[in-house]
Amino acid sequence: MSLHAQQLPQPTPHRPPTLDDELAAERAHLSDSRAALARMRERAEALFATGDKVAGDRYTAEQLGRHLARRVAELADDPRTPLFFGRLDFGSTDIPATSNTPATSNTATSDVATTTDTAATTGLDLTATADTGATADTAPTNTAGAAATTGIEDGDYTEQAASAGYGEHAGRRYHVGRRHVTDEQGEPLVLDWRAPVSRAFYQASARDPQGLAVRRRFGFDNGMLTSFEDEHLDRGEELGTASRILTAEIERPRVGPMRDIVATIQPEQDELVRADLAQSICVQGAPGTGKTAVGLHRAAYLLYLHRERLRRSKVLVVGPNRAFLAYIAAVLPALGEVEVEQATVEDLVDRVVVRAVDPPAVAVIKHDARMAEVLRRAVDAYVGEPTEPIVVSDGSFRWRIGLEPLHRLVQETRAEQLPYALGRERVRARVVALLQRQAEARRAESPSEAWLRRMGRSKPVTTFLDTVWPALTPDGLVHALLADPARLAAAADGLLTPAEQALLTGQDTTRTTTDAPSGTPEATAPEGSGTPASSGGAPGSSRPRSGTKLGRTPKATRWSAADAVLIDEAAGLIERPGSYGHVVVDEAQDLSAMQCRVIARRSEHGSLTLLGDLAQATAPWAATDWRVTLRHLGKPDATVVPLTVGFRVPADVLAFANRLLPLLAVDVPPAESLRRDGVLTVRTVTDLVGAAVAEVGAALAHEGSVAVIAAADAVDRLVAALAAAGIETATAADAGGGPRVTVVPATEVKGLEYDHVVVVEPADIVAAEPRGLHRLYVVLTRAVSRMSVLHRAPLPAPLA
């Protein structure tokens, strides 16, 4: 009987297995599992090659082809990552837990940590319910027996399995890994970490062993199984965060893009990962507490549990910028999930090309929640009152609809509050229905489809529609609003002050509010904003404050990033937007109200995982209260859960950064680092660039990545100096594979991490933007092992 057999081996009376025996057996199980995965993949590839021949029609062939291609990709095996990382030995009444595998622990320490009841601390209700009726694709070779033990039936979970106690697992042993692997008979060799039974790996504790006698964690080096660590939960042993394997994992040098944390997810993180699909959650976590990791693993978990539903409705991950998305891009594919969309908010609002920059004061207004109401009113204002009856000639007939019914049908449609374009079509359909009724009464027969279409497109009907419900495009609406101060004034009445309106339309505010002579100096045009163009309005409007360069048409207009958000809002009012099944939003503290609405439209029928840290908020409209953000996101009742255990930043470095917290005016719990190993140096220097080059040279003697972080305007100088010293550098967007040293402007470092961080001149980072102290806090929390702070100017007070 091999080690992975369903029942635990009986202890040998003669000689208990030694550590070497155990390790050898586990390695054999790893080889067996890899071979089985290779066979599963071969089978999937063979099916992929012949799939189109068995499909009846082209559509089915395409669907099948996509499904099988995905399946092949999901079964990819990376020999550098362990196929399994844990083992669960459930206790049995037949086999006393203590007579199980002996208390072997070739790396374990004897620390026994007390656990907390995480469900109680997070307040989450985790009664996960599985999709029913989902099709098989997770484990197509499962037998009924395997299904009974794993809870997997045709690739989805049975309610029964999810709710079963531990009893059905008594005396069984499971290896837990990145994906499900079965042998030729369909017996599970490795259970997917997301399977209900795997939950015990993350959640069982000495206080609540969840049926486990022993939990084993494996240590790996480059895909080679090198050690294991046993916790005899049945004897009250528990390592918690004292696990050496966990410590090694969080202290390992970082190279390249982000990796999954599936082997070491902590109980409070697991609570969030396994929260029910219907539940929207907001995670307030200090730097390095694993928010991004939790969000990505939650996406993978939900896809596994609700595969079919989410395959149709899709999962979206929203990140702050391209560099961040490149950094996290590999995590989900490594977990076998290859179909999650990843985008920035800018990607989502890409109906227009952004070619202009708004001054901050204008951007702040455009991102304000009041703009949603301004746009709603602006759309509403297009709906007019009928002024003439409709008369349609139809061969020898003339149909006539009087003003009264026309008024009524416009009012009825208005009351339905449909998206504007649907409303227009509804009005058309109602007019045609009235014409049809007349035609039927006169001809005593129903008109044909072609007749209905012809009537709907007839000139009198179209003219009527263009008068009472004219066709609108999203960019056309925003263009008209910004180009016409009177139209904006009507829509913004009581919402935006005249001065704010003037900023939007580019009117000279002094003209509207005072009688100042022309030639009043205007706000400095931002870099790249070009020459001011006419806003197409009244005299005096050729002095735009808005960055938008209005052309005669929307197409000829140079739009700003904030305009793109307004145009998306307009699109949401005009058309019915599509919604994702689940959206994960990272660095959510920087979302403006209007950006929140961009996401709200895309998650209206789904749920959200919101990740962020109010202390790291750097945008001018930054959040200070998650409740407000959640309201804008359309999920006011989402649970806000804190994460406070830091896995990235060493304790000394974190303590240094945390000195800034009192200045950041946010009420957030500070992080407590799990890491005791880091090195922090703070040096006053006279030659900043020279000192930075020297620091980088010294840092390269260690393993792992090195980043030089400075104010944006110092980056070129630093890159040049490093190049002159023979040190090649990458940019933040180059996710791994290139040079070990990256030079990053402080503005682009959010969400990223490096082993050794050299911070150049904190005072310049603070001075570069209004929320510079928050930016500095972000910068000071990027280091995994060592941080050197170089300064010539005095440090901000709490750091000095």
Ligand SMILES: Nc1ncnc2c1ncn2[C@@H]1O[C@H](COP(=O)(O)OP(=O)(O)OP(=O)(O)O)[C@@H](O)[C@H]1O
């Ligand atoms: N349970 C864990 N086991 C091992 N490593 C972990 C664990 N949780 C988080 N980490 C690691 O800690 C680091 C920080 O995680 P992550 O980037 O998700 O934090 P964050 O809260 O999003 O940080 P930030 O606030 O800076 O965006 C990453 O390297 C991640 O892999």
